[in-house]
Structures are given as structure tokens and as C-alpha cells.
Amino acid sequence: MKVExxxxxxxxxxxxxxxxxxxxxALCRDLLIFLAFFLLVSQGVQRLVPWPGGSxxxxxxxxxxxxxxxxxxxxxxxxxxxxxxxxxxxxDELSRSGIDIRSFNFGGxxxxxxxxDHLIRRTLDTAPERLSIAVVExxxxxxxxxxxxxxxxxxxxxxxxxxxxxxxxSLRKWPPTKTAPSDTFLYHLRHWLWKMTNFGAGxxxxxxxxxxxxxxxxxxxxxxxxxxxxxxxxxxELYLERKREILDDPAEYKRRVTRLTQRQGRSAxxxxxxxxxxxxxxxxxxxxxxxxxxxxxxSTKNPPMAQPLLDKGVVxxxxxxxxxxxxxxxxxxxxxxxxxxxxxxxxxxxTQRFAKDLLPFLLNETGE
Numbered sequence: 001m002k003v004e005x006x007x008x009x010x011x012x013x014x015x016x017x018x019x020x021x022x023x024x025x026a027l028c029r030d031l032l033i034f035l036a037f038f039l040l041v042s043q044g045v046q047r048l049v050p051w052p053g054g055s056x057x058x059x060x061x062x063x064x065x066x067x068x069x070x071x072x073x074x075x076x077x078x079x080x081x082x083x084x085x086x087x088x089x090x091x092d093e094l095s096r097s098g099i100d101i102r103s104f105n106f107g108g109x110x111x112x113x114x115x116x117d118h119l120i121r122r123t124l125d126t127a128p129e130r131l132s133i134a135v136v137e138x139x140x141x142x143x144x145x146x147x148x149x150x151x152x153x154x155x156x157x158x159x160x161x162x163x164x165x166x167x168x169x170s171l172r173k174w175p176p177t178k179t180a181p182s183d184t185f186l187y188h189l190r191h192w193l194w195k196m197t198n199f200g201a202g203x204x205x206x207x208x209x210x211x212x213x214x215x216x217x218x219x220x221x222x223x224x225x226x227x228x229x230x231x232x233x234x235x236x237e238l239y240l241e242r243k244r245e246i247l248d249d250p251a252e253y254k255r256r257v258t259r260l261t262q263r264q265g266r267s268a269x270x271x272x273x274x275x276x277x278x279x280x281x282x283x284x285x286x287x288x289x290x291x292x293x294x295x296x297x298x299s300t301k302n303p304p305m306a307q308p309l310l311d312k313g314v315v316x317x318x319x320x321x322x323x324x325x326x327x328x329x330x331x332x333x334x335x336x337x338x339x340x341x342x343x344x345x346x347x348x349x350x351t352q353r354f355a356k357d358l359l360p361f362l363l364n365e366t367g368e
Contacts, residue, residue, distance in 0.1 A: 052153035056082070057108040057119065059219045060227050064104060068128040073103035075227070076116055076123075077137025077297070082107030083341040084297045085135070086351045087226035093355035099362055101133075105227030113139045113274070114166055117281060118158035124288055133361070134285055134292050138306045138318075141274035143170040143184055144177075150187070151194065159191040166277045173271045230344035231337045242338040253339060256300035257331050261324045263305065272304040275314050282315060293317040293361055298330035298350065301340045319357055321350075 052058055064071075075085050087103040094101045106119065116139065149155050167188045176184045215223065222229040231239055246253045285292040296303050298321040310318040324331040335346040342350060 052157050059215055060106055063223050065126055068126045069130055070102055071104045072101045072130050073133040075105045075107055075135045076120055077107045078111040079109040080297050080299045081137045083231055084347050084350055086228045086347055089351045090355050093352055097359055113141045114163050115158040118163055132290055134290050136292060136294050138294050138296050140272040140304045141170045143167050156191050156194050159195045164192045166274055169276055170274045231341055232344045245338045246333050253333055257324050278314050296320040296322045299340045
């Protein structure tokens with residue numbers, strides 16, 4: 001990779017200087033000065049790098065920056081969050097209880113915990129004045145990633161120094177099974193180096209400045225619903241294929257639901273969470289005056305069992321819906337668009353249910 005090659009050239013330069021009789025102490029001093037200056041400039045440039053284009057998160061982030069002081073509540077999570085929580089409906093349901101809450105759905109396809117944490121921090125960096133509630137989907141903190149996504153702009157974007165530290169912490173608790181831990185670490189280290197050097201970011205910075213606030217038709221539809229879009233409203237062959245998942249393999253869907261049902265009552269493994277990272281996240285929200293509510297939406301994706309986090313005091317507020325016996329309606333085959341996402345109709349039902357479950361937290365927040 002070009003980034004590694006450039007760094008290797010720099011190391012070679014200093015090694016050559018030593019071989020020619022230059023003082024090692026002076027070279028170390030010059031190297032430290034160079035690195036300090038480089039990192040300072042790099043951090044400044046990174047603030048100009050836009051969220052990578054071509055994804056829902058990019059258009060959502062641009063929209064939120066422009067309307068950040070209009071929202072009281074924000075949802076963070078994966079596509080499961082994206083397709084489950086309907087902000088307009090939530091506002092209508094809460095208004096019946098005399099509570100005026102405007103919310104925004106920041107859920108995005110393929111969102112993993114590390115990227116989600118980065119998004120949370122970038123969102124709070126915009127200093128939204130009204131934001132008082134954050135609903136955060138609990139995902140595992142598996143540090144293993146697919147090579148097919150290596151060095152995509154989106155993958156590079158979230159590899160901050162903090163994220164690299166979270167990766168190292170997660171590797172200690174959850175070592176990969178298909179590759180050596182050192183290989184997984186190097187995978188992320190290379191992404192971090194790429195981000196630190198801002199390699200290839202110039203055109204994106206310029207394009208972002210020239211692009212303005214234009215959105216595609218599907219983005220306009222999504223943003224008019226404050227970040228929510230049903231899978232039924234998407235277009236393309238990919239979404240038609242996903243719709244056929246349950247029809248083509250009903251036995252697999254049944255197996256997934258059975259797996260969720262059978263695990264209830266068992267002791268929950270804790271290695272799937274990075275507790276230190278979650279505690280930092282909770283503290284971040286608290287310091288910003290924001291109440292964090294962690295949630296496990298209905299899905300057959302076999303999410304980690306989150307109750308131990310509440311029992312240990314890692315999180316203070318938790319709502320879980322990964323119980324087919326408690327919420328059978330959300331796990332009926334006809335309630336799902338595909339294996340992991342609710343239909344539009346069931347997302348409406350779930351949002352109404354969530355509004356009722358959210359109400360005690362909101363009343364506590366207002367002191368009523």
C-alpha cells in the first residue's frame with residue numbers, strides 16, 4: 001500500500017542518516033518533532049474530511065448537521081434500527097401523552113459497534129442543543145472484519161486512534177477464530193495509518209464543499225421520514241432477493257427463532273461486549289446531559305444477551321425485544337421482510353410498542 005511505502009521511505013531516510021554519521025539523539029529529536037507536527041496537521045485535516053459518500057449515513061449526517069437543533073432524540077444502530085423505528089409515528093404516539101419529542105433515525109446498513117461509537121462521537125461534536133435522549137442499539141464488539149470491505153472509504157473513516165484502542169481491547173477478550181490475532185490487529189492498524197495520513201481525502205473534501213445539499217429521490221424520501229425508510233420502499237433486485245429469503249427457506253427462519261427461544265434462561269456470555277468502551281460511551285452521553293437508553297430490537301440475527309450489562313451497572317437503561325416467547329408477534333414469519341428486518345406494518349406496531357416502553361424514561365427526564 002502507498003501509505004506503508006511512504007512510511008517505510010521515512011524510516012529508511014533516518015536509518016541512512018544514522019549510517020552516515022548523524023547523531024542518533026538529534027535524529028530522534030527531529031523524528032519526534034516531525035511526528036508531532038504531522039499528527040497535529042493530520043488531526044486538523046481530519047475535521048474537514050466528510051463522511052464517505054454513497055451511503056445512507058453520509059446523507060443522514062449532512063442532514064443532521066443542518067437540522068441538529070431540531071431533534072430531542074436520536075437512534076443509533078444498524079439496519080435493524082434503521083428499519084424498525086419510525087420517528088414520525090413515535091412523535092405522534094408520544095404527543096398523545098402530552099410529550100413533544102422530535103427524533104431522528106441514524107441507523108445504517110452494516111453498522112458495527114466500532115463505527116457506531118465513532119458516529120455517536122461525531123454527532124455529539126456538532127453540539128446539538130435540544131438532544132436529550134439517545135437510543136443505542138446494542139451490538140457485539142467482534143473485532144474481525146471481512147476483507148471485502150478492506151480500505152473502503154467508509155471503513156477507513158471510522159478508524160480513529162480511539163477506535164484502534166477499542167479494537168485492541170476487544171481482541172484481548174474476543175480473539176478471532178479464523179485468523180491469527182496479529183493478522184486482525186494489522187488489518188486495523190493499516191486502516192488507522194491510512195486514516196492518519198488522510199490519504200486520498202483531498203478530492204472528498206473538495207467534492208463535499210462543491211456538492212451542497214442535493215439528495216437523490218430515495219434520500220429525500222428517507223429524510224422526509226427523519227431517517228427511516230421501509231425495505232418495501234427500496235428499489236432494486238437486491239431487495240427483491242431479500243424478500244424471498246423467508247419464502248425460499250422457511251426452515252432456516254424457524255431454526256433462527258428456535259435458537260433465540262432456547263437461549264433464554266441460560267447464562268449469558270460477556271466476551272461479546274467491550275464493557276470499557278460501553279462505559280466510556282455512557283459517560284460521554286452523561287457529560288453531554290443526554291440520557292442513554294440501550295436497546296436490542298427484534299431480530300433473528302442472534303444478538304448478544306444484554307441483561308448482564310444492566311446487572312453489572314455497565315448501562316443504566318435497557319430495553320430488550322430479543323424474546324420470541326415474550327414478543328411472538330415480532331417473530332412470526334409474516335412480520336419479517338427478510339430474516340433480520342421487520343415489515344413496514346410490523347415496524348409501525350413495534351414503534352407504537354416502543355413509545356409506551358419509552359414513556360417512563362421520558363417522564364423521569366421531565367420529573368413528572
